[in-house]
Structures are given as structure tokens and as C-alpha cells.
Amino acid sequence: MYIACSAEQKIFEIPAQGEAVVAGYWSPELGLCSQSVLLQWREGKVSSLQPSRDLENFSPKTQLWDSYFLLPGWSDAHVHLALDSLDFFKCLENWAQPALIEANMQRFLCHYLERGIVAIRDGGDLPAFAWRAKNKVMEEVWLGPKVIAVHEAVNRAGMYGRFLGRGFKNILEWREKEEEFFGQGLDQLKVVVTGLIKFNDFQKVGPTQWAVEDLAELVEAAHGRGIPVMAHASGEEGISVSIAAGVDSIEHGYYMTGAQLERMREKGIAWIPTVAPIGNILKYPTERYSSHEIDTLQRILAGQLTKIYEAYHLNVRLGVGTDAGAYQVQHAESLYDEMEWLVQAGIPKLEVYRMATQENARILGSPELGRLEVGTPMKLLQLGNGLV
Ligand SMILES: [Zn+2]
Known part of the structure; x- marks a missing residue:
């Protein structure tokens, strides 16, 4: 399982289930969010995307992708x-x-x-x-x-x-x-x-x-x-x-x-x-x-x-x-x-x-592409740089 990281020009190997802190996200439907967000995924698909305030609550397994924005690929x-x-x-x-x-x-x-x-x-x-x-x-x-x-x-x-x-x-x-x-x-x-x-x-x-x-x-x-x-x-x-x-x-x-x-x-x-x-x-x-x-x-x-x-x-x-x-x-x-x-x-x-x-x-002709929501496969997303 992987996610594309355009910010580093790398492909990150990821487990089927996990969580990560990202710097924010953008998608055509959700618009731009420039605050820290906790991303969770199960079976290779986004399961939740929530604002994250307190960094102490993260488990050691939480990936720190906090310099990347999550966007649709x-x-x-x-x-x-x-x-x-x-x-x-x-x-x-x-x-x-x-x-x-x-x-x-x-x-x-x-x-x-x-x-x-x-x-x-x-x-x-x-x-x-x-x-x-x-x-x-x-x-x-x-x-x-x-x-x-x-x-x-x-x-x-x-x-x-x-x-x-x-x-x-x-x-x-x-x-x-x-x-x-x-x-x-x-x-x-x-x-x-x-x-x-x-x-x-x-x-x-x-x-x-x-x-x-x-x-x-x-x-x-x-x-x-x-x-x-x-x-x-x-x-x-x-x-x-x-x-x-x-x-x-x-x-x-x-x-x-x-x-x-x-x-x-x-x-x-x-x-x-x-x-x-x-x-x-x-x-x-x-x-x-x-x-x-x-x-x-x-x-x-x-x-x-x-x-x-x-x-x-x-x-x-x-x-x-x-x-x-x-x-x-x-x-x-x-x-x-x-x-x-x-x-x-x-x-x-x-x-x-x-x-x-x-x-x-x-x-x-592929409606599953170009979006970010609960259920989106991680491999159709990317970790990118800031947007402006
Ligand atoms: Zn041609």
C-alpha cells in the first residue's frame, strides 16, 4: 500500500490502516483548510479527517506528515x-x-x-x-x-x-x-x-x-x-x-x-x-x-x-x-x-x-478520481506542498 508524496517526489509505503497529522488539505469539494488535521485510514481508504489540536494525544504510530497538505492526486x-x-x-x-x-x-x-x-x-x-x-x-x-x-x-x-x-x-x-x-x-x-x-x-x-x-x-x-x-x-x-x-x-x-x-x-x-x-x-x-x-x-x-x-x-x-x-x-x-x-x-x-x-x-470517465472524502483510496491522494 502506498501514498504519493509530490512534496518529496517519493512514494511512501504505508500500512493498510493508520493515522497521520497533515498540515491541512484541499479538494474541489471541501476547499482549502490550512490547519493541522488528523487523517485516519482503514483498509487503504480515508476513514476520518478531523482538525487536530493537541499533539500529545497522538500514538507513537501516528505519522508526522505535518509539513504536507493532503490533496486529491x-x-x-x-x-x-x-x-x-x-x-x-x-x-x-x-x-x-x-x-x-x-x-x-x-x-x-x-x-x-x-x-x-x-x-x-x-x-x-x-x-x-x-x-x-x-x-x-x-x-x-x-x-x-x-x-x-x-x-x-x-x-x-x-x-x-x-x-x-x-x-x-x-x-x-x-x-x-x-x-x-x-x-x-x-x-x-x-x-x-x-x-x-x-x-x-x-x-x-x-x-x-x-x-x-x-x-x-x-x-x-x-x-x-x-x-x-x-x-x-x-x-x-x-x-x-x-x-x-x-x-x-x-x-x-x-x-x-x-x-x-x-x-x-x-x-x-x-x-x-x-x-x-x-x-x-x-x-x-x-x-x-x-x-x-x-x-x-x-x-x-x-x-x-x-x-x-x-x-x-x-x-x-x-x-x-x-x-x-x-x-x-x-x-x-x-x-x-x-x-x-x-x-x-x-x-x-x-x-x-x-x-x-x-x-x-x-x-x-473515472468518478473516483480527483476527490478527497471519507472512503477515498489513499493511493488516489497525494501529499503536496502548500498551495499558495
Ligand atoms: Zn497525443
Whole structure:
């Protein structure tokens, strides 16, 4: 049994039953409490949380966690466990050596817990490394956060996403293989709706892969099985197609418009704006990009932050996802980058924390995440630093 301690970047081994003094707690439901609290747990779950005044009454077994705040663990709504943040093409070559990738993934999974991240949603890889990692964690063979995995993404053959999915020629081929595809197992359906943004061409996005009717058919196939749909989409056309087809979340969504945000709010569609893949290139400069690319990235970043603030004000559901595994987007670390970017966009810090806990829990489809109350499993919580 364990609890993540993000304050020390460690995982604490704990007994199934115990008690501890913490400096306070925070959760979206309970708010902030900045006084000393006695936390008790049984069978690995919180059994009581009470203000503690007199320190003499504690038994020698009481853990002194009095420099830590107890909070719900974070989750990251968009990662790629099978990518290493270093070199995309080299990493794809390394996929031929599964033992190497598995060792990487085990290391990343531990980092997630050490940073207080107790759940991640994986956006897929064609060889299904992340799907197998999910099962290893679930069977407690590997230590790691809960993994919600798409297994394999649905993309159009010959278009962007060949490392995410096999690629379907058209909707007819999809129909033929639909049963087999769902039979592979998946927690969410990821559809690649558009290509990538271009770092050297402002407002340019790779082509849209699906017509609205086709994407709507994919969405219905998933919804009919109780499976949520995440859409990789950027640019006006691809985002509009995704909204019209009724997806559950839009991933990346660069070049979002105000009118699209309004429609997303009406339809309850969440936006995971993944600032880190562009922002971190500027935050951690390297020689890799030309000055023209850096200028373009700066314009994209500024636009994205403005739209994020607008979305927050419009009450659009906003999730926190990093695209970890992408260049300069380190597994686990980058969730802190992403939260900082959202604060930089103008969202109050505790609201960003609410997004990285409560809203992400909804996006991940795991209501037990992102909360702190009697009955919450200790392994879904974290011991963090002070909050302000
Ligand atoms: Zn992704």
C-alpha cells in the first residue's frame, strides 16, 4: 500500500490502516483548510479527517506528515507512454525493441506517482505498448498511476497518425472492421480528425480526415458501447467537424474560435488545449528550431493562451493534458508545466487545480478520481506542498 508524496517526489509505503497529522488539505469539494488535521485510514481508504489540536494525544504510530497538505492526486488527460520526449523518429525505431520501451514506460509510471499524478489518459500507439502497460498496472505487476488507454487510434490510411493506428481507407473499411476493432479492448475511442499544426506556417494544419457524417458514425459506434470519444483536432475545419459529430473532448484544438467555444459549452464538450508541446519548446530553448519557427510558435502560444482564458470565462469544460512523450514534454514533469501555462493564461491557481483533479476525473470517465472524502483510496491522494 502506498501514498504519493509530490512534496518529496517519493512514494511512501504505508500500512493498510493508520493515522497521520497533515498540515491541512484541499479538494474541489471541501476547499482549502490550512490547519493541522488528523487523517485516519482503514483498509487503504480515508476513514476520518478531523482538525487536530493537541499533539500529545497522538500514538507513537501516528505519522508526522505535518509539513504536507493532503490533496486529491492529479491526473494528466493526454499522454503517450510509448514516446520518450527526446526524439520521435528514434523512438519509433526503438519500438522494435519492446524490452527497452517497457523499461522506459515503467520508469515514467513511477515518475508519475512520485509527482502526485495518480491517473493518466493515454492517446495511443500502434503496437499497443500503453494498453499493455495499463493491464500490467491493473494487475499490480507494475507500479504506476491508473491508466485510461485508447489502445489504438482511428485514423485515415495515408494520412497523419500512422504511429497511432493502422489507418482505415474509408468509412466502409471501418464498418467491416468495427467489431474486431472494439474487440481489441479500449477505454476511450481516439479519432485522429486532423493532421498536425505547422511550426513554420501560422494557421496551417494538416488535412481533415473525416466528413461530419463519417465521424458521427464513429462517435455513435463508440457511444453505443458506452465508450467516450476523444478527437485530435486543430484548425477551424477539423474542430467544427468534431463538434458537429458530437465527440466528448477536443484534444489540442489549436486555432480554436470563439464561436466554437460557445458551441462546445452548449454541447458540454471538453477542451484539452495541450499548451506544453508548443510552450515548452519556447520555455526550454534548444538549437532545434529556426528563428522563423520560434516566431510562429510564439504566435501560436499567444493565441492559445488567449482562447484558453476565453474558454474559462465562457465556462467551457477545460481539462489538463500535456501530450507527454512529445518533444520537450517530459512524462510527469510536464503536468506542472501545463498547469503553469494555464495560470499564465489567467486562470486562478486553485481553478487550475480543480481542472487537474475534478474535471480531469470526468474527462477520464473515472468518478473516483480527483476527490478527497471519507472512503477515498489513499493511493488516489497525494501529499503536496502548500498551495499558495
Ligand atoms: Zn497525443
